[in-house]
Amino acid sequence: MQLSLAHHPISEIQFGVPARLEGAVLIVDPATLRRMILEDESIVSVDFDIARPGERCRAGPIFDVIEPRAKAPGCGADFPGILGAPITAGIGTTHVLTGAAVSVLAEISPDPTRSATGRVLEMSGAPVEASEYSSLQHLIVIPHTKPGLPRQTLEKAYRLAGIRVAVELARSAWNHLPVDLQTFEPVGPGEKGRDGLARVAYVGQIFSRQRKPAVDEPILYGANTDGMLPVMLHPDEWLDGAVVPSLHSWFGGTETYFYQNHPIILELYQRHHAREINFVGTVATIAGSDNFDRERHCRAAANLVKWNLNADGVVLSKYGGGLPHADLAETARLLEGMGIKTSVMVSDVSRDRRVESALLFNVPEVDAIVYNGGNGKQWQVPRVDRVIAATPEFVELLTGPMTIEASNIVGVTNQQGASRMRAMVY
Amino acid sequence: MDVGARHAVPVLTPVASRLVPYPEEFNMRIAHYLNQFFGGIGAEEHAGKGLEVRDSAVGPGRLLESLLGNDARIVLTLVCGDNYAVEHQEEITASVMAKVRQANVDLFVAGPCFDAGRYGMAAGALCRAVQAELSISAVTAMSEENPGVDLYRDALYIIDSGTTIANMRNVLDKMARLSRKLVTKEPIGLPHEEGYLRRGWLRDQLVEKKAATRLVDMLLAKMNGEPFDSEMPPTAFAPIPMPAGVKNLSRAKVMLITDGGLVPRGNPDKIEGTAATRWGSYSIEGRDDLRAEDYEVSHGGYDTRFVQEDPDRLVPLDALREMEKNGVIGKLHNEFISTCGRSNPLSNTRRLGREMAEKIKRDGVDAVILTST
Numbered sequence: 001m002q003l004s005l006a007h008h009p010i011s012e013i014q015f016g017v018p019a020r021l022e023g024a025v026l027i028v029d030p031a032t033l034r035r036m037i038l039e040d041e042s043i044v045s046v047d048f049d050i051a052r053p054g055e056r057c058r059a060g061p062i063f064d065v066i067e068p069r070a071k072a073p074g075c076g077a078d079f080p081g082i083l084g085a086p087i088t089a090g091i092g093t094t095h096v097l098t099g100a101a102v103s104v105l106a107e108i109s110p111d112p113t114r115s116a117t118g119r120v121l122e123m124s125g126a127p128v129e130a131s132e133y134s135s136l137q138h139l140i141v142i143p144h145t146k147p148g149l150p151r152q153t154l155e156k157a158y159r160l161a162g163i164r165v166a167v168e169l170a171r172s173a174w175n176h177l178p179v180d181l182q183t184f185e186p187v188g189p190g191e192k193g194r195d196g197l198a199r200v201a202y203v204g205q206i207f208s209r210q211r212k213p214a215v216d217e218p219i220l221y222g223a224n225t226d227g228m229l230p231v232m233l234h235p236d237e238w239l240d241g242a243v244v245p246s247l248h249s250w251f252g253g254t255e256t257y258f259y260q261n262h263p264i265i266l267e268l269y270q271r272h273h274a275r276e277i278n279f280v281g282t283v284a285t286i287a288g289s290d291n292f293d294r295e296r297h298c299r300a301a302a303n304l305v306k307w308n309l310n311a312d313g314v315v316l317s318k319y320g321g322g323l324p325h326a327d328l329a330e331t332a333r334l335l336e337g338m339g340i341k342t343s344v345m346v347s348d349v350s351r352d353r354r355v356e357s358a359l360l361f362n363v364p365e366v367d368a369i370v371y372n373g374g375n376g377k378q379w380q381v382p383r384v385d386r387v388i389a390a391t392p393e394f395v396e397l398l399t400g401p402m403t404i405e406a407s408n409i410v411g412v413t414n415q416q417g418a419s420r421m422r423a424m425v426y
Numbered sequence: 427m428d429v430g431a432r433h434a435v436p437v438l439t440p441v442a443s444r445l446v447p448y449p450e451e452f453n454m455r456i457a458h459y460l461n462q463f464f465g466g467i468g469a470e471e472h473a474g475k476g477l478e479v480r481d482s483a484v485g486p487g488r489l490l491e492s493l494l495g496n497d498a499r500i501v502l503t504l505v506c507g508d509n510y511a512v513e514h515q516e517e518i519t520a521s522v523m524a525k526v527r528q529a530n531v532d533l534f535v536a537g538p539c540f541d542a543g544r545y546g547m548a549a550g551a552l553c554r555a556v557q558a559e560l561s562i563s564a565v566t567a568m569s570e571e572n573p574g575v576d577l578y579r580d581a582l583y584i585i586d587s588g589t590t591i592a593n594m595r596n597v598l599d600k601m602a603r604l605s606r607k608l609v610t611k612e613p614i615g616l617p618h619e620e621g622y623l624r625r626g627w628l629r630d631q632l633v634e635k636k637a638a639t640r641l642v643d644m645l646l647a648k649m650n651g652e653p654f655d656s657e658m659p660p661t662a663f664a665p666i667p668m669p670a671g672v673k674n675l676s677r678a679k680v681m682l683i684t685d686g687g688l689v690p691r692g693n694p695d696k697i698e699g700t701a702a703t704r705w706g707s708y709s710i711e712g713r714d715d716l717r718a719e720d721y722e723v724s725h726g727g728y729d730t731r732f733v734q735e736d737p738d739r740l741v742p743l744d745a746l747r748e749m750e751k752n753g754v755i756g757k758l759h760n761e762f763i764s765t766c767g768r769s770n771p772l773s774n775t776r777r778l779g780r781e782m783a784e785k786i787k788r789d790g791v792d793a794v795i796l797t798s799t
Contacts, residue, residue, distance in 0.1 A: 111726065113699055130632055198649050200642075211729050263638035271642060289729070313649045315641045321727055322769050343645040345637055346658070348628065351701045352771035354580070355626035359661045368644045370637050371657035373630035406630065417638030422657060423628040424616060 006178035059388035061118025070170035081222025090236030104162035131411030208320030209289035230285035263417035287324035329361035343368035373423030374413030377406035465505030475507035493602035511548035538567035546574025563608035678792035685767030687725030705765035727768035
């Protein structure tokens, strides 16, 4: 694998014709994007808006956040398996509009019983320091879907609209020299010249079978993961569009942006480059629907780490709600039993904010735990000048002033390792 | 070690003279609870002595008073024998509360109790009562092994005293610092910063390092055999003894209970689909099968389509009726209980379980089949 990320820093997004990149200013032509999006017959109309850091502006509910990226011509497929053939991601040059984001709005809350607002993008005020998204230049995509569509159909339409726009924007950079070209040192179980360094791998859940995926739900190279066993991925595949969140994950804190900028993989790369570790690879796995399912996946994931990657240590992360904690802990337990050290990252599901309710597993070997917070933190946010939403109801709901849960601000309770909100034990 | 039993009356460095005389008005008035040993009455042979009252600092109270600062004064010292306090807890609590209320104090301090179990239990009970009912800040100190800790750590700030009385000064110093913060309503820091025993509460805080960095840091420390701080202590629960088996199932009254959220259509008890605070009991009298059109599922944590198609998949009434007919079980109880188990904290589920158990006992049920999702 030889992924090169050609970075083009973006300091401003403007509407204009034709679409182009002028230095650090990205000029976006809404008409072109509209024509492209309306090819999807689920979407009847689409609006665009821009949200800038520091602006008294709020947008929501956010369905997904995507970094604008496009493969250089002849270098492979963008979001392979979704927008093109499922050829291997992570090879060749990918242009990146660094500092920019495409954020897709939904017309409904993901789970009205838990959150009327869904996840909100805040561009000003106290919450901005807790979410990396608040410091990006956002092109907001506001699709209006045909009434009466089943939920998964409209979610799929949102997903496709978002990634298509993200790719189209980044193609503006095709003919520009990047400001920075980021490359990664080789990673793999057999890389030479790293003798004596700790062999470290990553095992990440990409789906939880608490819910059966839709037949056409794209998750891994366009596949819905049904019937899948854990699979080895090169870290660059994660970074380059092989994996997207499931259609139903926009409440749980997993966004396309942090697969493209996977905090755990980038952290391991950094240590790899500093020769602190030998990063030997990654395994993508899923949380099972029952005990047999769990047993199969956990064992297969642990076996890949042991027999294919020959790792000495593993970091693990979960996907989805409470149940996947069991799969996470069981995989770590199996690894520890093979003599492989582990640390795991979990999300706060305590509800009553008590230590006794905090962990959904009781496995003595799983003793190195990163505990993400967010469930018990609220912010008072003021009335803002501008609300970007798909419906008048959401405009009214989001105008403020209001109290908003940290978990309802996109990027705060992220499950991919981006969160700086920690639940401390008092 | 039991402090009350092994030691003679402690000799503490007396605070001979204050540098500055007491001010006219004290900003902080304190009540202090001691056992017979630290209260200067005597060792274990005096553990049966009842409550005695002094109007100034006694024993460790003198040092505490000076550590609290010039504007603080212990205006009430309560001394009681360890046995008496534990054996007459209600009576002692009532009289201590009355005296504390009367003394108009800003702070209630008990101990330090080190690992003296009876002392710790009495101190914890009194601190909690004073804090909860009189809204007066309370502080005590114990060693982690003191049985008072597990009983009261969630309700109180308990300074970690360790087991060595030689640390008295250090312990009192921590108690004084924390007390001051409590009385002046300053924010209280983390357990290791303030020296109190972990209360088991979670509070969100923005930290400098993102989760991914902390995750890799922790792994590398663990791999290198270096100390690392897990962000969550392991969970430990008291073992629940296995109940005795059902002696004769063919005579037993069996009940079905589920936490999978099956409720009659319309969800009459409004059982929440997450962290349910309620449960319901629903009649299955005269039915051999649960029909899809009569039920819905209030549960957001699993794919409910299969249960919605056929509720017997979650609450197997059809199978149990068969067993009833064939004499495998004596009788199927004419109601099933349902709640939603999703993301439900223990503080809540304990109550739900207790309430269900009471009903089950009342209804004369011998055995329960619990179906979960």
